[in-house]
Amino acid sequence: MRALPVGDDALLVEVASGAQALALHAELVRRREEGRITVREIVPAARTVLLDGLAEPARLAAELTGELPPPPPTPRGVVEIPVCYDGPDLAEVAAYWGVAEEDVPRVHAAAEFRVAFCGFAPGFGYLTGLPAGYAVPRRATPRTAVPPGSVALAGPYTGVYPRASPGGWQLIGTTDTVLWDHARVPAALLSPGTRVRFVPVRAGGAA
Amino acid sequence: MTDRALAVVRAGALTTVQDRGRPGHAHLGVPRSGALDAPAAALANRLVGNPPQEAVLETTLDGCAVRPRSTVAVAVTGAPCPVAVDGRPVAWGAPVRVPARAVLEVGAAVRGLRSYIAVSGGIRVEPVLGSRSCDLLSGLGPAPLANGVVLPLGGPAAVYAHVDAAPQPGPPAELVLRVVPGPRADWFTPAALRTLTSRAYRVSAASNRIGLRTEGPALERAHAGELPSEGMVLGAVQVPPDGRPVVFLADHPTTGGYPVIAVVRSADLPAAAQARPGTPVHFVTVRRR
Incomplete structure (x- = not known):
């Protein structure tokens, strides 16, 4: 430290x-x-x-030069985010991972994530939890418009775009979950330390 | 609607509602925002008898025009500019009475960039996370002013200041920014550090509320690796891949992945908010307090 x-x-x-x-x-x-x-x-x-x-x-x-503090107790609650794994970069991610395209949702939804930190936009969390070896690079050319609710990967992180914005992450799916609503308390669904699971759903929202 | 309101007659190039910002939410990715020339905004509030947290208008270069529905006191500070009420010139930097339905015209800045307009009672748009500031990076807070928009005002302030004119620093002909070495100064060559503090830079036209961008010699990195994202402070001098330093202002991102070579003293940032494109910039090293 x-x-x-x-x-x-x-x-x-x-x-x-x-x-x-x-x-x-x-x-x-x-x-x-x-x-x-x-x-x-x-x-x-x-x-x-x-x-x-x-x-x-x-x-x-x-x-702060001494020993690191022990890890805090794991929070009890887990935020579940339903995801329709229909992103345009599924095939690319599957190739990086060395799995079939239809296995990407299974791998992603099997992991438990933690919000490592937030940034980029209000309510945008950088989630870690994918096994080592599943990092993917950003897209060579960022998209000028990524729709809100896009579930995306870059480096070791998973993130969900709270609102439409340009973005260079690999898009693997979409969610209807509202990540940020400044009229809600708390405004941010995700904050540092929050536990998260992604739950696969079919297009249209039904499980 | 109540008559405590202000109609926007001419929005200007970029006029935003600003207060002291929304600090305390950086861990959620929320920028601090707030008036860039905070002392000028505070003075404007004081001149009309408002408490310092009231929201004011921040103009950019060409001013704006507004029409109050009831008689109000206003004060214009920051960048000096002509001020008129229904076409008659009135004082800049002093409290001015604007009768109901008269037009307050805040003209183009003579020097500097951003004028501040306080109205007695304050601009009372709906706050977001405790602040009425328009944040241009994240889109939080009220949108920039548009012609025809009506802004609610608070109740009239108690007593406004009785002064002819309040002293204010003039916008800088040259911008001198005192810096201390940043947390990633060691990511740069020793020559880069000398370049930053000895060569002339100019304010770039690409500057905005997020950052003061500069034109000048590129700063060379000592190693090329990628810096994992880390928290950013107001006044951080971040160096993107083109090597030209960017000074972070109020709407700066909360985390960033380019190394910070230096950090500007917060007391020098109001002057940075008033430096027009083309203004010479000198970074001067000082000791950490």
């Missing part, structure tokens, strides 16, 4: 893995809830946790 200063009031804490970043994020959120640190934002990412708007960055940097 290494804490890098960012400007005058932020720290970027580097760890060795996404799982460690999630554990550190949970620990830092706990400390903030206990009033032990004063910080505006705690932002986990692929291998880091950013603390922005931090009252005493030097003190926390000194504290």
Whole structure:
């Protein structure tokens, strides 16, 4: 664990893995809830946790050189996202994985995912959980418009587009689940640490 | 509809509703947003007697025109510009009374980029996650102003400030940005760090509320690998593959995958919000506080 200063009031804490970043994020959120640190934002990412708007960055940097916190208890609830596996990139993903196209849904739906971090757009989670060896590259040419609800893969991550946007991820399916609704509390269905399962459905929504 | 409202007569090139933004949601991918020249927005509110959290209008280069349905106090700050009520010139940078149904015309900026218009009672569009700011990256908050739109106002403020003119920093002829080394400064060659702080850059026309883009010498990376996405701060100087530094402003993405070579002092960002395309930019290294 290494804490890098960012400007005058932020720290970027580097760890060795996404799982460690999630554990550190949970620990830092706990400390903030206990009033032990004063910080505006705690932002986990692929291998880091950013603390922005931090009252005493030097003190926390000194504290964070020691051992990593133990992983937090696994949250009980699992968010289920029904997916119609009808994406235009299924064949490409199947080729990367070395499986038949019709086996992509089985492999994907068998995994249990965690939201490693969020970014790109409000409510867009970077989900990890596919077995090692199932990473896929981004598309060479990004699409100018990806429809909302698209379930997509890039690198080790699965994501669901909360709204229409350009995107370079491999599209494997679609869901009707609303990922982000700012009138809802909470607005984001997925936040760092959330457990997720994808449940295959046929086109039209029936299981 | 109540008469506490403001009709948009001329929306201008890009006029948005802004307040102090929606910090605290970066872990969900929500940018902070908020007025780019925050001191100018705060001053405008103070001049009309509003508390500092009220929403104001942020114009871009060519101003805008609005018509209140009831008599209000307004103040225009930020980029200096001609201000008129029903065609008669009135003060910039001071509280001005606008009678019901008169047109407040905020003209094109004489210098700088963004003028701020506070109206007594504040712009009271529906807040999203506690803020009325229009976020151009994520689309949260009210859309940019369009002709004919009617914006609700809050109740009249108690007492507005009695001043002839409030002192404000002028928009910069040259933008000096004090920086401290960023978390990924070691991803660049020592020559790149010297280039950043010794060579002249200019504000690019591609700049927006997300970032101040620059034109100038490309910064060379020491290693070519891909940086896993990491959290980004306001004022981060991110270097995309073309090598030209981008200074992150209020609508910046919450995470990013290009290395941050330096971070601009937050006190220098209001001036960055007022720097027009073509303005010379000097990055100056300072010690971390």
